[in-house]
Amino acid sequence: MVNCLNKNYYVCTGCALLCDDIEVEVSGDHITKIKTVCRKGFSRIGGCIEPMPCTSDGKSVDITTAIKDAASILMNADNPLIFGLGNSTSGAQKQAIELAKRIGAVIDDSSSFCQGPIIEAILHEKIHTCTLDDVRNRADVIVYWGADPSNSHPRHLSMHSYFPRGEERQHGWEDDRTAIAIDVRRSHTAKICGNRFYQIPLHTDAFLIEALIDALSGKVPKVPFEYDIKKILELANVLKKAQFGVIFAGLGVVYSIGDMGTMTRLMDKLNEVSNFHLIPMMGHYNMRGFNQNLFEATGYFNRVKFEKRENGFDVKHGVDYSIMEVLNTKKTDAALIIGSDPMSCLPRSTAEYLSEIPLVSIGPCENFTSRVAKVTIPSALSGVECGGSAVRMDGVKVTFEPMIKTARLSDEEILKRIMEAI
Amino acid sequence: MEIYQLLPKTNCKKCGKSTCMAFAVALLSWEVAVEDCPPLKDVEFKNNYEKLLEMVAPVEGSTETGLIVHEDKCFGCGNCVVACPVNVANDPHGAGIGRAPTNDKLILRVEDGIVRAFNIQECRRFGENRILCNLCIITCPTEAIEFV
Numbered sequence: 001m002v003n004c005l006n007k008n009y010y011v012c013t014g015c016a017l018l019c020d021d022i023e024v025e026v027s028g029d030h031i032t033k034i035k036t037v038c039r040k041g042f043s044r045i046g047g048c049i050e051p052m053p054c055t056s057d058g059k060s061v062d063i064t065t066a067i068k069d070a071a072s073i074l075m076n077a078d079n080p081l082i083f084g085l086g087n088s089t090s091g092a093q094k095q096a097i098e099l100a101k102r103i104g105a106v107i108d109d110s111s112s113f114c115q116g117p118i119i120e121a122i123l124h125e126k127i128h129t130c131t132l133d134d135v136r137n138r139a140d141v142i143v144y145w146g147a148d149p150s151n152s153h154p155r156h157l158s159m160h161s162y163f164p165r166g167e168e169r170q171h172g173w174e175d176d177r178t179a180i181a182i183d184v185r186r187s188h189t190a191k192i193c194g195n196r197f198y199q200i201p202l203h204t205d206a207f208l209i210e211a212l213i214d215a216l217s218g219k220v221p222k223v224p225f226e227y228d229i230k231k232i233l234e235l236a237n238v239l240k241k242a243q244f245g246v247i248f249a250g251l252g253v254v255y256s257i258g259d260m261g262t263m264t265r266l267m268d269k270l271n272e273v274s275n276f277h278l279i280p281m282m283g284h285y286n287m288r289g290f291n292q293n294l295f296e297a298t299g300y301f302n303r304v305k306f307e308k309r310e311n312g313f314d315v316k317h318g319v320d321y322s323i324m325e326v327l328n329t330k331k332t333d334a335a336l337i338i339g340s341d342p343m344s345c346l347p348r349s350t351a352e353y354l355s356e357i358p359l360v361s362i363g364p365c366e367n368f369t370s371r372v373a374k375v376t377i378p379s380a381l382s383g384v385e386c387g388g389s390a391v392r393m394d395g396v397k398v399t400f401e402p403m404i405k406t407a408r409l410s411d412e413e414i415l416k417r418i419m420e421a422i
Numbered sequence: 423m424e425i426y427q428l429l430p431k432t433n434c435k436k437c438g439k440s441t442c443m444a445f446a447v448a449l450l451s452w453e454v455a456v457e458d459c460p461p462l463k464d465v466e467f468k469n470n471y472e473k474l475l476e477m478v479a480p481v482e483g484s485t486e487t488g489l490i491v492h493e494d495k496c497f498g499c500g501n502c503v504v505a506c507p508v509n510v511a512n513d514p515h516g517a518g519i520g521r522a523p524t525n526d527k528l529i530l531r532v533e534d535g536i537v538r539a540f541n542i543q544e545c546r547r548f549g550e551n552r553i554l555c556n557l558c559i560i561t562c563p564t565e566a567i568e569f570v
């Protein structure tokens with residue numbers, strides 16, 4: 001909670017922007033009004049339509065029994081999997097890492113099949129990055145690439161990247177900033193960018209990157225699809241003239257280019273001729289926190305297995321320990337899912353295996369995964385009913401207080417109690 | 423443009439404006455009323471006259487300036503809040519930099535995930551020195567703001 005001008009501001013955990021200027025009016029244990037929050041945040045803070053029940057084997061049980069049964073599932077497994085945590089506090093993530101060490105689990109999150117490659121490049125300092133505050137205060141050329149923040153992170157343009165006035169951008173969007181969208185379709189964000197929208201065919205981002213590198217190197221750019229080369233030269237020219245440029249890379253470009261080698265080369269080239277930064281458009285509010293916390297603990301940011309040894313454990317890492325792989329090869333024999341719904345976000349053929357193994361699901365709301373779980377444990381809605389800290393999409397740590405009270409335990413407390421029961 | 427099409431288009435100047443187009447623009451900002459165009463009252467323009475009256479009549483749910491927020495389309499992004507020049511002038515360190523308002527002098531602010539209009543008399547489309555400001559409209563990704 002930030003105290004400013006005698007107002008108490010809270011943090012919204014609706015997405016990885018973690019907007020920290022939210023005012024709430026509360027009556028008893030209910031929130032009656034939320035100010036400055038976008039619709040996405042409003043619906044997160046509003047809570048679940050169907051809260052998670054507390055069950056074991058399909059029967060309603062008390063929390064102590066659910067925790068005991070969860071512990072016994074995890075203890076009896078040879079190859080347990082821990083997955084999720086993008087919507088959990090850093091405290092809960094660290095606790096989950098400890099639990100993974102204790103039970104010799106594979107631990108992974110959704111970065112494994114989305115923003116992982118960018119985060120890896122940033123954590124290994126292969127790509128130049130900056131904070132959103134730098135963007136607000138200094139950025140003059142802003143590129144939304146394969147990203148539509150107007151929908152995924154609604155306050156992105158108004159609070160940080162395009163519209164606001166900043167220290168070195170006193171005229172804000174009107175005179176001081178150029179917003180560019182590169183996408184396969186005309187998104188809401190592209191609409192705001194007007195004639196600085198560059199529409200490209202599906203899966204051709206890597207070709208455009210190569211063409212831009214050529215154009216920035218003074219060569220004639222080529223692309224293997226029909227495109228007005230003048231537009232590419234014009235785009236390269238805008239990028240070249242940037243005083244402080246930033247690329248917001250969304251899932252669109254990450255999926256399309258596969259590995260980050262091409263993007264890294266573009267960033268290197270851009271930094272030769274101008275001054276460019278890249279920020280990944282992380283989705284869940286603490287996805288980046290998970291990657292950073294695991295990186296601090298193991299040197300890897302996802303896809304880790306703690307292999308038990310007589311004295312401790314070995315840390316293994318690689319594609320063999322990704323959620324996709326351990327489910328596809330049916331290597332895992334029990335899973336703990338925290339604040340996530342892999343049944344709805346993974347391909348069906350992969351996710352189906354989850355319904356064949358004993359599953360523990362922790363989270364505030366019921367979802368497809370919890371419906372096939374053997375044990376379900378309701379937890380407090382973080383950012384609303386419990387506090388903690390998280391890492392914003394740009395790597396800045398944000399701490400927050402609960403807005404209202406709840407009798408439900410936090411993810412962190414539940415994980416701690418599972419540890420104690422093992 | 424639709425308004426212009428319904429006018430006599432004779433540029434007769436009886437309304438005090440130099441052209442029918444100028445009258446159409448003035449009509450849009452309520453500087454003049456439909457009745458101020460004398461030829462429109464002729465029988466031959468009866469239908470047009472009625473249509474025009476309908477078009478410029480304040481719509482239910484609109485404010486004095488004719489501002490309507492289509493709540494189903496608005497998702498509370500706040501673009502309009504920071505783009506509105508009155509908001510920026512009245513709250514440079516809050517709404518002006520895209521953050522929570524620090525006072526009550528704003529026209530547009532987001533509450534419960536949707537933009538709401540207050541202090542509408544401050545809108546540049548209102549009052550004596552009104553101009554056809556459209557910054558809140560062009561910055562909205564979903565066309566949720568409309569002036570009628």
Ligand code: SF4
Pocket residue numbers: 012013014015016017018019036037038039040041042153154155156
């Ligand atoms: S942009 Fe994200 S963090 Fe900010 S209010 Fe909306 S959902 Fe919450």
Ligand code: SF4
Pocket residue numbers: 505506507508509529530544545546547555556557558559
């Ligand atoms: S018309 Fe202009 S002054 Fe009026 S609310 Fe919209 S942006 Fe603000």
Ligand code: SF4
Pocket residue numbers: 491495496497498499500501502503532536537561562563564565566567
């Ligand atoms: S710009 Fe449009 S969508 Fe965004 S808050 Fe304003 S009216 Fe709503």
